[in-house]
Amino acid sequence: MLTYLIRRLILVLPVALGVSIICFLLVQIAPGDPLTAIMPVDATAEEQDAMRAAYGLDKPLPVQYAIWIGNLIQGDMGRSIATGRPVAGEVFGAVKNSLLLAVSAAVIAFPIGTALGFLAGYFRDTWVDRAVTAVSIAGVSVPNYWLGIVLVIIFSVNLSWLPSMGAGPGGSQDWSWDWLHMRHLVLPAVTLAVVPIGIVARTVRALAGDILNQDFVDALYAKGMSRFDVLRHVARNAAATALSVMGLQLGYLLGGSILIETVFNWPGSGFLLSNAIFQRDLPLLQGTILVLALFFVAMNLIVDVVQAAIDPRIQRT
Amino acid sequence: MSKLGKGLGALVTAAAMVCGSLAQAQGVLRVGMTASDIPLTTGQTDQGGEGMRFMGYTVYDSLIEWDLTSADKPSGLIPGLATEWSVGEDHLTWTFKLRDGVTFHDGSAFTAENVVWNFDKLLDDASEQYDSRQSAQGKSRIPAVASYEAIDDLTLTITTKEPDATLPYQLAWILMSSKANWEALDKDWEKVAMTPSGTGPWKLQDFVPRERAVLVPNDAYWDATRIPQLDEMILIPLPEPNARAAALMSGQVDWIEAPAPDTIPAMQGNGFAISSNAYPHNWTWHLSRLEGSPWNDIRVRKAANMAIDRESMMPLLGGLMVPAKGFLPPSSQWFGHPTFDPSYDLDAAKALMAEAGYGPDNHLMVKALISPSGSGQMLPLPMNEFVQQSLAEVYIDVEFMVVEWNQMINLWRAGAADEAVDGAQSINFTYFIQDPFTGLIRHLDQNLIAPNGTNWGHYQDPEMQALLEQIKTTFDPAEQTAVLQKTHEKYVNDALFLFVTHDVAPRAMSPKVKGFVQAQNWYQNFSSITIDE
Numbered sequence: 135m136l137t138y139l140i141r142r143l144i145l146v147l148p149v150a151l152g153v154s155i156i157c158f159l160l161v162q163i164a165p166g167d168p169l170t171a172i173m174p175v176d177a178t179a180e181e182q183d184a185m186r187a188a189y190g191l192d193k194p195l196p197v198q199y200a201i202w203i204g205n206l207i208q209g210d211m212g213r214s215i216a217t218g219r220p221v222a223g224e225v226f227g228a229v230k231n232s233l234l235l236a237v238s239a240a241v242i243a244f245p246i247g248t249a250l251g252f253l254a255g256y257f258r259d260t261w262v263d264r265a266v267t268a269v270s271i272a273g274v275s276v277p278n279y280w281l282g283i284v285l286v287i288i289f290s291v292n293l294s295w296l297p298s299m300g301a302g303p304g305g306s307q308d309w310s311w312d313w314l315h316m317r318h319l320v321l322p323a324v325t326l327a328v329v330p331i332g333i334v335a336r337t338v339r340a341l342a343g344d345i346l347n348q349d350f351v352d353a354l355y356a357k358g359m360s361r362f363d364v365l366r367h368v369a370r371n372a373a374a375t376a377l378s379v380m381g382l383q384l385g386y387l388l389g390g391s392i393l394i395e396t397v398f399n400w401p402g403s404g405f406l407l408s409n410a411i412f413q414r415d416l417p418l419l420q421g422t423i424l425v426l427a428l429f430f431v432a433m434n435l436i437v438d439v440v441q442a443a444i445d446p447r448i449q450r451t
Numbered sequence: 452m453s454k455l456g457k458g459l460g461a462l463v464t465a466a467a468m469v470c471g472s473l474a475q476a477q478g479v480l481r482v483g484m485t486a487s488d489i490p491l492t493t494g495q496t497d498q499g500g501e502g503m504r505f506m507g508y509t510v511y512d513s514l515i516e517w518d519l520t521s522a523d524k525p526s527g528l529i530p531g532l533a534t535e536w537s538v539g540e541d542h543l544t545w546t547f548k549l550r551d552g553v554t555f556h557d558g559s560a561f562t563a564e565n566v567v568w569n570f571d572k573l574l575d576d577a578s579e580q581y582d583s584r585q586s587a588q589g590k591s592r593i594p595a596v597a598s599y600e601a602i603d604d605l606t607l608t609i610t611t612k613e614p615d616a617t618l619p620y621q622l623a624w625i626l627m628s629s630k631a632n633w634e635a636l637d638k639d640w641e642k643v644a645m646t647p648s649g650t651g652p653w654k655l656q657d658f659v660p661r662e663r664a665v666l667v668p669n670d671a672y673w674d675a676t677r678i679p680q681l682d683e684m685i686l687i688p689l690p691e692p693n694a695r696a697a698a699l700m701s702g703q704v705d706w707i708e709a710p711a712p713d714t715i716p717a718m719q720g721n722g723f724a725i726s727s728n729a730y731p732h733n734w735t736w737h738l739s740r741l742e743g744s745p746w747n748d749i750r751v752r753k754a755a756n757m758a759i760d761r762e763s764m765m766p767l768l769g770g771l772m773v774p775a776k777g778f779l780p781p782s783s784q785w786f787g788h789p790t791f792d793p794s795y796d797l798d799a800a801k802a803l804m805a806e807a808g809y810g811p812d813n814h815l816m817v818k819a820l821i822s823p824s825g826s827g828q829m830l831p832l833p834m835n836e837f838v839q840q841s842l843a844e845v846y847i848d849v850e851f852m853v854v855e856w857n858q859m860i861n862l863w864r865a866g867a868a869d870e871a872v873d874g875a876q877s878i879n880f881t882y883f884i885q886d887p888f889t890g891l892i893r894h895l896d897q898n899l900i901a902p903n904g905t906n907w908g909h910y911q912d913p914e915m916q917a918l919l920e921q922i923k924t925t926f927d928p929a930e931q932t933a934v935l936q937k938t939h940e941k942y943v944n945d946a947l948f949l950f951v952t953h954d955v956a957p958r959a960m961s962p963k964v965k966g967f968v969q970a971q972n973w974y975q976n977f978s979s980i981t982i983d984e
Contacts (some may be wrong), residue, residue, distance in 0.1 A: 166858045166861065170860045170861070172588075173588070174592070175863070175864070176904070181590060182864075185583070185587050208896050217488060218641070218644075219641075224660070286693075290701035292698055298697040298698055298705060300662070300698075301662070304659075305956040306662060396690075398692050398694065404659070407692070
């Protein structure tokens with residue numbers, strides 16, 4: 135297990151290097167100019183050239199990449215062109231907020247998705263199964279930014295029960311676990327949870343249905359085991375695959391919430407990424423994508439390790 | 452003074468203090484801005500007009516400022532930190548008398564030395580206080596400035612590179628930050644960003660990047676009529692229009708900038724107020740005048756202008772537009788009396804097209820650069836489709852080249868002759884047209900042909916060039932206004948642009964917001980506002 139873990143950790147390095155090259159090149163390919171964010175639109179060509187040189191944007195791309203990666207290795211992610219603030223502070227502050235949102239959505243989605251999936255798998259081909267299937271297909275299909283807007287109209291605008299935007303009265307820096315702040319989390323977390331509810335429910339339904347049809351289940355019943363104990367065995371068997379799906383979903387929740395964070399003005403990595411894209415803020419864009427990609431790699435690693443830990447059949451050497 | 456007198460005096464003073472504090476206890480205004488971040492706080496702001504509006508003329512002052520007191524007339528320049536100014540006989544050396552007794556928020560005194568220090572901050576990259584971020588925003592605003600000198604604490608001279616009567620307008624861009632504050636914060640602009648110090652009517656109390664900034668009144672402000680009535684003004688970046696509308700309607704903010712037109716009926720139905728006013732902004736097609744461009748024919752230009760039924764475009768924008776009669780809004784002090792009226796007249800437009808050789812069997816094909824969104828672009832896609840359909844009525848077939856806003860700015864800077872423009876003969880751009888340079892000079896000056904400047908269409912005309920030079924060399928304000936009017940008359944009479952509409956800077960606010968006067972300007976005065984709890 136330890137060897138496996140070390141090998142996987144070493145493999146992260148070339149993956150990270152590949153990710154850094156891809157994200158550096160991707161943001162360079164996009165048309166546009168980062169100077170647009172920091173200069174008046176009618177600044178003269180001479181002034182633009184001077185500013186381009188000041189930010190090192192006049193250097194050849196390989197040189198720019200070498201400088202960036204060199205600084206990165208030393209822990210310096212550079213400064214945002216648009217704001218002048220250190221990229222590391224901007225990205226990690228935003229990722230922290232996104233993590234808060236993603237974990238909240240996961241706390242809502244994973245138990246509900248698992249419960250619905252089990253119900254559907256256990257009562258396969260009954261009305262319960264059909265109802266759960268309908269719910270999960272709807273969850274996966276409904277555009278979540280649209281759902282977010284609808285929830286805002288109902289619960290914020292019409293009923294005035296919950297706030298429609300932001301991370302609390304004092305902003306994310308003043309976050310605390312009281313209702314005054316947590317109420318800001320409810321609508322975005324619920325909206326973000328809808329897709330993973332559908333995906334987890336569909337996965338668990340398929341797993342539970344398959345396992346319940348296996349011979350060992352009949353053997354367990356034949357031994358006189360209670361229905362609850364049998365289901366515990368089924369859950370254990372389904373856990374490894376379900377966990378891997380949940381792990382990937384958590385990665386998607388963290389990196390894939392651009393629209394939700396925009397609709398709810400949530401100060402997370404998606405919101406940061408969206409602004410960086412529109413402003414062509416290359417250092418910020420590269421830093422955010424890199425951190426999110428590495429988070430995804432880390433999630434995969436954790437899921438693999440946890441899978442191996444809970445299911446001895448998954449032997450990795 | 453008798454004991455009774457002293458007692459009464461103390462009572463009156465105490466009562467005045469209580470009343471004063473009660474008078475100032477006028478609530479908190481929460482503003483949803485369209486910007487995605489809090490504008491740069493160190494002095495020279497970023498985020499365009501919105502940055503100057505909320506973080507510029509609130510926390511800082513300039514030597515010369517815009518008069519924001521009236522909704523009924525176009526804004527003019529008024530004394531700010533300079534009380535008077537004049538130009539010498541050489542028409543190069545300007546002398547400024549500075550306001551006495553002004554202090555920065557940190558308590559340090561404002562003097563001529565401070566102004567010199569601020570100019571160096573923007574223009575002298577060898578100076579200790581040079582800040583590339585502020586320089587990027589401010590340097591291009593004062594192209595006339597050659598040198599500057601503090602004569603004494605309250606006297607400053609500025610020498611220009613050539614005679615330039617637009618210098619006062621240029622100086623209205625330049626905001627004064629505190630040298631003492633910068634020194635106290637280890638000469639570190641990043642630290643200054645968190646605790647800036649200006650001389651403006653508001654002080655920045657708290658600042659969370661990308662989330663909020665809290666401004667509080669500067670009770671010691673030098674202009675007693677502009678001491679804020681509110682307890683606080685909180686600025687919240689809300690770039691997504693639906694999120695802004697929802698935030699207002701759910702009571703999380705009291706004021707939003709630029710509500711989407713389709714949300715306005717719902718807001719009005721729920722008792723929210725919509726404030727708007729004419730201001731120096733336009734929505735045009737800037738035309739290519741390169742050889743071979745179909746827009747070189749004045750008959751085609753006039754016909755295109757007369758083909759647009761601007762009144763019918765109004766419902767598209769919820770009525771929030773001023774139909775264009777020229778390049779400047781009709782209410783502008785520089786509008787003049789043009790003889791060409793670009794109002795909708797389909798028959799006259801068709802006749803002009805026929806005269807130019809176009810008709811039902813011989814359509815004119817043009818290519819137009821447009822963007823799907825962008826700062827100040829209003830609703831570019833439906834509006835351009837409206838223009839496209841209107842021009843089709845006079846046999847002008849428009850092919851759109853749609854590019855994202857950031858790239859659009861690059862293509863605008865590159866000019867009509869650039870390869871990246873791919874032969875497009877017009878660009879749909881909205882312009883800040885508040886002063887003589889941004890309003891008239893920069894678009895058509897032959898010395899500013901792109902990429903050296905922003906004469907996108909490569910326009911050259913000796914008569915126009917002479918007028919543009921005359922604007923800079925006419926130092927008497929009334930005479931300069933006459934030249935500006937004559938210049939604009941030529942803009943319109945020669946139909947040099949496709950004049951479509953002017954924005955009216957709509958903002959939606961809770962009925963609790965009282966006392967706001969929307970000036971005909973990009974910037975606004977927030978000091979008169981109160982919240983009716």
